[in-house]
Amino acid sequence: MKIMRIEQGCGDGQEANCCTSAAGGCCGMTRQFMTKEERRESLEAYREELKKELTGVEEHLKDMGK
Numbered sequence: 001m002k003i004m005r006i007e008q009g010c011g012d013g014q015e016a017n018c019c020t021s022a023a024g025g026c027c028g029m030t031r032q033f034m035t036k037e038e039r040r041e042s043l044e045a046y047r048e049e050l051k052k053e054l055t056g057v058e059e060h061l062k063d064m065g066k
Helices: 015-019 036-064
Strands: none
Touching: none
């Protein structure tokens, strides 16, 4: 299965950010495949961000008085 990494900032005037990335960014080769461990880490980080988002939504609803 091919998993693409999309580097934010490339091509929109923020080349400096992606050109310094470990993956090479705009200035070099960009990796197209992630290892299973990298994919797992990425998904775990995404899960944590979703949990934080849900907590924020719940707090906002509570403040609004449901």
